[in-house]
Amino acid sequence: LMSAADCCCEPVLSMTEAFEHPQxxxxxxxxxxxxxxxxxxxxxxxxxxxxxETRSAPKLGDxxxxxxxxxxxxxxxxxxxxxxRVILAx
Numbered sequence: 001l002m003s004a005a006d007c008c009c010e011p012v013l014s015m016t017e018a019f020e021h022p023q024x025x026x027x028x029x030x031x032x033x034x035x036x037x038x039x040x041x042x043x044x045x046x047x048x049x050x051x052x053e054t055r056s057a058p059k060l061g062d063x064x065x066x067x068x069x070x071x072x073x074x075x076x077x078x079x080x081x082x083x084x085r086v087i088l089a090x
Contacts, residue, residue, distance in 0.1 A: 061088035
């Protein structure tokens, strides 16, 4: 339909199609995750500096206790909130 037009035109891909596209694979645009789903990789590439993930994204509740402690919530209060299922804390 667009071949006669003097413009750039490409199909809109689903996320699955985009993650499997040869260009996305060649540019390492998909980060395979140990979490729920794969994620988009870094769009920029540096020739002398390799991009590396230093840690994965936190799971729900991973830093709750640490953050609440930083704002002054006591360990006893955090336990009470956790027991009451107000917060999810690991």
